[in-house]
Amino acid sequence: MERSEQELVRRENLQKIRDLGIEPYPAATFPVTHLAADIKANVQEDAEGKVTNFQEVTLAGRIMSRRVMGKASFANLQDSSGRIQLYVSRDDIAPGEDKSLYNDLFKKYLDLGDFIGVSGFVFKTRTGEISVHVKEFTFLSKSLRPLPVVKTDDEGNVYDAFSDPELRYRMRYVDLTVNPQYKEIFRKRSRLITAMRSFLDDLGLMEVETPILQPIHGGAAARPFKTHHNTLDVPMYLRIANELYLKRLIVAGFDGVYEFAKMFRNEGMDRTHNPEFTAVEFYVAYKDYDWMMTTCENLLEHAVGAVNDGNTKVRVGENEIDFKGPYRRLTMADAIMEYTGENIRGADEAALRDICKRLHIEVDDTMGRGKLIDEIFGEKVEGHLIQPTFIIDYPIEMSPLTKKHRSEEGLVERFELMVNGKEVANAYSELNDPIDQRERFEDQLKLAERGDDEAMAMDEDFLRSLEYGMPPTAGIGIGIDRLVMMITGQTSIQEVLFFPQMKPERDGQAEADDDNDDD
RNA sequence: GAUUCCUUAGCUCAGUUGGCUAGAGCAUCUCACUUUUAAUGAGAGGGUCCUGGGUUCGAGCCCCAGAGGAAUCACCA
Numbered sequence: 095m096e097r098s099e100q101e102l103v104r105r106e107n108l109q110k111i112r113d114l115g116i117e118p119y120p121a122a123t124f125p126v127t128h129l130a131a132d133i134k135a136n137v138q139e140d141a142e143g144k145v146t147n148f149q150e151v152t153l154a155g156r157i158m159s160r161r162v163m164g165k166a167s168f169a170n171l172q173d174s175s176g177r178i179q180l181y182v183s184r185d186d187i188a189p190g191e192d193k194s195l196y197n198d199l200f201k202k203y204l205d206l207g208d209f210i211g212v213s214g215f216v217f218k219t220r221t222g223e224i225s226v227h228v229k230e231f232t233f234l235s236k237s238l239r240p241l242p243v244v245k246t247d248d249e250g251n252v253y254d255a256f257s258d259p260e261l262r263y264r265m266r267y268v269d270l271t272v273n274p275q276y277k278e279i280f281r282k283r284s285r286l287i288t289a290m291r292s293f294l295d296d297l298g299l300m301e302v303e304t305p306i307l308q309p310i311h312g313g314a315a316a317r318p319f320k321t322h323h324n325t326l327d328v329p330m331y332l333r334i335a336n337e338l339y340l341k342r343l344i345v346a347g348f349d350g351v352y353e354f355a356k357m358f359r360n361e362g363m364d365r366t367h368n369p370e371f372t373a374v375e376f377y378v379a380y381k382d383y384d385w386m387m388t389t390c391e392n393l394l395e396h397a398v399g400a401v402n403d404g405n406t407k408v409r410v411g412e413n414e415i416d417f418k419g420p421y422r423r424l425t426m427a428d429a430i431m432e433y434t435g436e437n438i439r440g441a442d443e444a445a446l447r448d449i450c451k452r453l454h455i456e457v458d459d460t461m462g463r464g465k466l467i468d469e470i471f472g473e474k475v476e477g478h479l480i481q482p483t484f485i486i487d488y489p490i491e492m493s494p495l496t497k498k499h500r501s502e503e504g505l506v507e508r509f510e511l512m513v514n515g516k517e518v519a520n521a522y523s524e525l526n527d528p529i530d531q532r533e534r535f536e537d538q539l540k541l542a543e544r545g546d547d548e549a550m551a552m553d554e555d556f557l558r559s560l561e562y563g564m565p566p567t568a569g570i571g572i573g574i575d576r577l578v579m580m581i582t583g584q585t586s587i588q589e590v591l592f593f594p595q596m597k598p599e600r601d602g603q604a605e606a607d608d609d610n611d612d613d
Numbered sequence: 614g615a616u617u618c619c620u621u622a623g624c625u626c627a628g629u630u631g632g633c634u635a636g637a638g639c640a641u642c643u644c645a646c647u648u649u650u651a652a653u654g655a656g657a658g659g660g661u662c663c664u665g666g667g668u669u670c671g672a673g674c675c676c677c678a679g680a681g682g683a684a685u686c687a688c689c690a
Contacts, residue, residue: 099659100623100641159650166647183647206640219648242624243640245651253651254625254639260682261624272624315690361689362614468690492690510690520690548690597681 100240107203108236114194114203118236124211127152131175133216134224148216151226153178154234156271157208159243162201171212171226176274179225180212187231200231207237207271244272263594279590282401283578287354289400290374290572293393299350299376304339306332306356312556313337313495315548316359319369332358337495337569338556340377341524344567345559352376354574365586366516369595372574381568383507383523387484390511390519390570391419394482394577401581408581410514413480415580421482421511426471429485433475438467440504446470460545464491479512494534494550496522497566511572518577521570528560 097105111118128151138147155173165184170177184196204210211232219225242256255273256262262269270277291301309328311318313335323330336355343351354374363369378386398417399406406418424432427439436449446466450457455473457466467489479485486509487499496506507523525531535552542549578590588594 098623098641103641161649161653162646163649163653164646166649168649170650179650181648185647217648219650221649223648223650225648240623240640243651244624245639247651251651256624258624258682317689359689362687364689365684367689465690472690488690494690517690550690 098240101238104205104236104238104240107205108238110203111199111233111236114199116199116233118233120232120234124154124232124234125152126154126173126211129153129175130155130171130173130178133178133226134176137216137218137224139218143218145216145218145224150213151216152211152213153226154211155209156237157204157206157210158241159206159245160204165196167200168225171210172271172274179219179223180214180228181217181219181225182228182231186214186227186229195231199233204233205237205240206243207239207241208233209235209237241268242272259588260596263588264596266592276589279578279582279584280592282582283574283590285401286397286578286581287374287574289397290393291354293396294352294374294376297350297378297389299352299378300348302340302343302348302351302353304333304336304343304353304355306358308333310551310553310555311335312551312553313339314357315550317361317548319358319360334359335571336375337571338553340375340569341564341567342556342559344377344379344524345562345564349380350376350378363595365588366576366579368575368587368591371587373571374574375569375571377524377567377569379565379567382566383486383509383521383568386521386523386568386570387423387486387509388420390484390521390572391421391482393572394511395419398581408583410580410583411585413514415481415514417482417513419482421484423484423486423509425487426467426485426489427487429475429479430467430470433478434470436470438470460541462491462541462544462546464489464493465546468492476512476517477515480514482511482513482518484509484511491537493522494538495525495531497525497527498530514580516576517573518580519570519572521568524564524567524569526560526564526566528557531560532557 108118128148130153133148133151136147137145139145153171153173155171158170158172158177160167160169167182169180169182171180182196182200184193187200188195211234212226212228213230214226214228217225217227242254244255245253247253256269262273307330309330311331311334314337316334318331318334321330321332334357336353340351340353352374354372356370356372358370360369361367394417395406398408402408407414407416427437430436430438434453436453438446438449441449443463443466446463447457450466450470453470453474455469457469461469487502487505488496488508490498490504490506493506493508496508499505499507509521510517511519525534535550535557538549539552575587575590579585579587582590584590
């Protein structure tokens with residue numbers, strides 16, 4: 095493999111460090127005592143501006159810039175919290191006759207991106223920069239590739255930004271090193287999940303894990319990834335949902351379960367879809383979808399607040415969205431009435447086709463009543479729902495796992511939470527009548543025969559579990575990635591995933607394309 | 614899947630109607646310098662112009678095909 099001049103120089107420097115008798119990849123624990131950001135935030139000074147605390151600190155991180163001026167140097171050290179300036183003078187780190195630690199190691203063999211550890215005291219330079227006056231300096235790890243050097247001036251102008259999305263996503267380690275501002279997105283993601291988990295724990299639910307490799311892909315309408323188990327010699331699918339397994343656990347006698355689950359869908363990729371994504375689903379016995387709406391409001395208000403220092407408002411593009419409950423509740427029919435003026439209550443399939451025609455919505459023959467309503471909603475309503483809004487009471491045809499509405503014929507007890515024009519959560523009073531459930535699966539099979547490739551497959555074991563009896567149950571799924579996008583103001587799902595799916599890098603392809611046909 | 618645009622040094626980018634040896638800043642290398650700050654001064658090196666064809670006396674530039682990427686649309690309960 096061809097190496098650039100800079101990579102060759104770094105390999106030479108690596109050898110020269112060894113020649114000095116210094117191990118460039120030492121094994122021992124390095125006793126870090128402080129983080130850059132903590133020092134900068136908590137520094138104290140006396141009346142003359144002299145720093146009075148942090149007189150013995152030890153930090154470690156990458157060297158991100160170095161300005162040598164003869165026998166003294168300035169450098170920036172970046173640790174997990176941020177950057178701090180180092181002041182390194184020759185006679186401090188190399189007090190004896192041998193000045194090689196400074197003249198050779200620090201000035202010549204140290205490259206940008208190398209990890210070092212330093213000990214010293216905190217002071218302020220003439221220009222007022224909080225800095226560490228280094229007394230001891232330890233080499234911790236060599237970087238053999240040059241990092242992009244991104245600089246920002248006092249006015250916030252960024253120079254030589256490492257901004258190519260492809261390179262950023264392919265080499266996230268480089269991205270987050272030189273663009274540490276993006277770390278905040280992932281910290282928020284982590285805090286959001288932590289807050290949700292503690293909310294669900296406090297609710298008395300139990301965190302569980304269910305199979306990712308499934309013999310039947312159920313619980314959602316989507317194309318799966320197919321694989322094969324060699325010993326069993328059977329096809330397996332990566333789960334498109336975990337819903338049917340969580341309900342089996344309600345049958346089993348757990349009153350409340352939740353799972354943060356990776357889902358896999360073999361569909362298109364764009365800025366709101368990644369082939370694998372994360373959802374949290376939870377199911378609670380003896381509750382209904384009304385209870386779940388209130389719980390969902392409380393959960394999101396709590397979680398968004400926890401991420402945003404108590405503030406439930408987030409800005410997404412033009413819009414400010416407030417996750418403080420209660421949220422507006424609007425039936426599907428009323429929502430369509432409000433945004434199109436069309437009345438879908440009691441409309442049969444032919445009437446719905448007429449409505450679609452009037453609204454200039456393209457439909458095809460495979461679409462049943464439920465799908466037609468979904469098209470109208472998706473085309474004409476969804477995008478208008480900016481503030482958190484519960485859309486409730488869906489047509490039965492598009493909800494094969496949902497209990498029939500307690501009072502409205504042809505509807506089911508289902509809601510979706512719409513935020514910023516996108517679906518964020520989907521929930522229902524779970525269908526627990528096994529005979530009804532079997533009929534719904536059979537209806538799905540008919541849709542499949544009609545050509546609907548998203549129709550659900552029959553799951554006999556799931557039906558068997560329902561036949562043993564499942565208590566009335568409310569369940570919900572909440573898409574974590576899209577929620578993180580909203581609370582971090584990102585418009586692309588790739589920005590909230592550490593390692594979004596990418597096409598293979600050049601050279602690494604040539605795999606045969608085998609079809610992932612199901613059934 | 615469709616349309617449009619993009620791919621030039623480690624990074625960010627110029628590159629004229631098609632014309633000498635393809636440029637700049639940062640990074641790298643050499644020398645000088647003990648409180649500097651995106652960028653100290655002086656000097657030097659560094660290129661598969663995405664790939665493969667074609668047109669031409671001559672291609673980074675024009676044409677064809679391909680790869681990768683971005684945006685918009687379609688699809689995605």
